[in-house]
Amino acid sequence: MNKSEKFWDRTAGNYDKTEERFEYIHNRSRDNAKEHLKETDVVLDYGCGTGTTACEIAGHVKEVQAIDISSRMVAIAKGKAADAKKANVNFAQGDIFDERYENESLDVILAFNMLHTVPDPEKVVQRTLELLKPGGAFISVTPCLGGKMTLLVRLQILLMRVLLAAGVIPIPIRRLRTADLDRLVAVKGFQAVRTEEIYKGASSYFVVARKG
Numbered sequence: 001m002n003k004s005e006k007f008w009d010r011t012a013g014n015y016d017k018t019e020e021r022f023e024y025i026h027n028r029s030r031d032n033a034k035e036h037l038k039e040t041d042v043v044l045d046y047g048c049g050t051g052t053t054a055c056e057i058a059g060h061v062k063e064v065q066a067i068d069i070s071s072r073m074v075a076i077a078k079g080k081a082a083d084a085k086k087a088n089v090n091f092a093q094g095d096i097f098d099e100r101y102e103n104e105s106l107d108v109i110l111a112f113n114m115l116h117t118v119p120d121p122e123k124v125v126q127r128t129l130e131l132l133k134p135g136g137a138f139i140s141v142t143p144c145l146g147g148k149m150t151l152l153v154r155l156q157i158l159l160m161r162v163l164l165a166a167g168v169i170p171i172p173i174r175r176l177r178t179a180d181l182d183r184l185v186a187v188k189g190f191q192a193v194r195t196e197e198i199y200k201g202a203s204s205y206f207v208v209a210r211k212g
């Protein structure tokens with residue numbers, strides 16, 4: 001088990017105890033995403049966490065394949081889908097780089113609150129380009145910890161930097177700015193069709209990029 005998997009396994013049990021501000025960001029991200037989904041879509045939810053978004057969009061699409069590096073997140077997500085009787089959601093432990101995925105097989109790829117934590121976001125974007133069908137959409141929401149934010153959030157980031165330096169948080173947490181996200185999807189083959197700062201106080205940035 002690698003460091004990242006261990007870390008996310010440790011956080012899984014408490015993940016759903018979100019503060020109100022995160023609930024707002026979650027709801028807004030989901031509602032924005034729904035505007036770009038169709039009943040016929042096969043969706044990959046990359047870094048699905050405890051599966052809340054996957055379950056909430058399931059009724060609006062044909063199928064959701066939801067993956068997460070953490071087996072504990074996936075176990076909680078499976079329980080949630082069973083309780084909510086969501087038969088078209090499939091949760092599995094895995095990464096977007098797994099060989100099981102075929103090029104041009106997906107209509108939509110979601111990456112919610114996770115691009116700032118992966119070792120190489122550029123590689124993730126390239127991979128999404130390969131896996132999306134022409135016309136498919138990459139939909140992300142990303143905390144931009146390098147942007148303007150409230151004093152409370154700045155203090156939380158300071159604490160996080162101490163924990164990162166001490167090795168308590170053993171994963172890369174990038175302090176991205178909205179311009180970094182704009183650059184990330186400004187690659188040949190993608191066109192950004194929507195961007196929105198959905199919560200300025202914590203600088204959460206929503207992006208939809210369509211494959212040409």
Ligand SMILES: C[S@@+](CC[C@H](N)C(=O)[O-])C[C@H]1O[C@@H](n2cnc3c(N)ncnc32)[C@H](O)[C@@H]1O
Pocket residue numbers: 004008009046047048049050053067068069070073094095096111112113114117118
């Ligand atoms: C901050 S949580 C976000 C969860 C969910 N998408 C949400 O918006 O609530 C980040 C998630 O990404 C997962 N993750 C991190 N790196 C990953 C990777 N390389 N492959 C798959 N999942 C990953 C973590 O296990 C964690 O569940």
